[in-house]
Amino acid sequence: MSRTSSLPVVVSAFLIGLLFGIGLLVAGMANPAKVLAFLDLAGAWDPSLALVMGGAIAVGLVAFRVAGQRKLSLLGEPMRLPARRDIDKRLVLGGLGFGIGWGLAGFCPGPALVALGAGQAKALVFVIAMLAGMAVFELLERRPGKRPAAS
Amino acid sequence: MNIDWAAFTPWSALIGGGLIGLAAAAMILFNGRITGISGITGGLLVPQRGDTAWRAAFVLGLILAPVAWLLTGPLPELRIDADYPLLVIAGLLVGVSTRYGAGCTSGHGVCGLSRLSPRSIVATLLFMGSGFATVFIVRHLLGA
Numbered sequence: 001m002s003r004t005s006s007l008p009v010v011v012s013a014f015l016i017g018l019l020f021g022i023g024l025l026v027a028g029m030a031n032p033a034k035v036l037a038f039l040d041l042a043g044a045w046d047p048s049l050a051l052v053m054g055g056a057i058a059v060g061l062v063a064f065r066v067a068g069q070r071k072l073s074l075l076g077e078p079m080r081l082p083a084r085r086d087i088d089k090r091l092v093l094g095g096l097g098f099g100i101g102w103g104l105a106g107f108c109p110g111p112a113l114v115a116l117g118a119g120q121a122k123a124l125v126f127v128i129a130m131l132a133g134m135a136v137f138e139l140l141e142r143r144p145g146k147r148p149a150a151s
Numbered sequence: 152m153n154i155d156w157a158a159f160t161p162w163s164a165l166i167g168g169g170l171i172g173l174a175a176a177a178m179i180l181f182n183g184r185i186t187g188i189s190g191i192t193g194g195l196l197v198p199q200r201g202d203t204a205w206r207a208a209f210v211l212g213l214i215l216a217p218v219a220w221l222l223t224g225p226l227p228e229l230r231i232d233a234d235y236p237l238l239v240i241a242g243l244l245v246g247v248s249t250r251y252g253a254g255c256t257s258g259h260g261v262c263g264l265s266r267l268s269p270r271s272i273v274a275t276l277l278f279m280g281s282g283f284a285t286v287f288i289v290r291h292l293l294g295a
Binding site for chain 1: 152153154155158159160161163164165166167168169170171172173174175176177178179180181182183184185186188189192193196197201202204205206208209210211212213214215216217218219220226227228229230231232233235237238239240241242243244245246247248249250251252253254255256257259260261262264265266268269270273274275276277278279280281282283284285286287289290291
């Protein structure tokens with residue numbers, strides 16, 4: 001884990017980020033108003049985002065099946081596939097809390113970073129608050145006697 | 152249920168979703184990593200030797216996606232109705248919770264469901280459920 005990532009790994013991560021962001025823009029997921037229209041089941045419901053998930057998972061199912069049969073990635077990196085299967089309190093509370101934050105503003109982390117790049121001041125505020133929230137988590141994890149964070 | 156057919160964009164949703172899936176596919180097949188945006192971003196806050204450059208490169212790619220888009224034409228609509236105090240509360244909640252629950256829409260929702268991971272299926276049902284409930288409360292009970 002301590003070896004330096006190779007240049008191809010860094011370049012591919014950049015291109016993947018670019019592709020992911022363009023996918024979010026095409027899908028409409030970078031637009032919080034559209035995300036909230038999906039989450040508003042009792043209002044004028046826009047089901048589009050269900051198809052975004054469907055389209056992504058259709059490709060992902062194949063890719064992760066292939067990945068599961070490999071020991072190393074195409075660039076020679078170890079396959080870091082999560083092995084945990086337990087449902088713990090952290091997962092449940094984290095999932096519930098994330099949904100509340102998502103429903104309040106219509107932003108999840110990826111789209112917020114894309115909207116930030118689009119020059120939206122409100123996205124910058126959200127991203128700073130999100131980073132502060134992540135920093136709070138790290139501080140709580142480092143309290144003496146705490147077990148180290150997974151992943 | 153009252154579907155807003157005028158707002159429904161099935162083709163761009165499917166194509167955009169497909170591109171997101173391709174990005175997640177490339178990340179696992181080339182880099183051997185899960186595309187979990189909260190985890191990748193959170194990892195930048197506690198830099199570890201040799202584990203930072205690829206994270207920064209990925210996040211930079213996301214941020215520059217709209218810039219690349221502008222080379223081809225105007226950006227699609229991005230409407231943020233939430234006011235600043237609400238954005239701060241929402242951002243804090245998303246930040247703490249995604250790290251606490253080890254994932255967000257990309258890591259659990261896209262990659263986890265693609266892996267048929269029981270943890271991710273539970274997490275996705277929970278954050279979708281609480282997202283639906285939150286919007287219901289805000290828009291229909293509080294009438295905001």
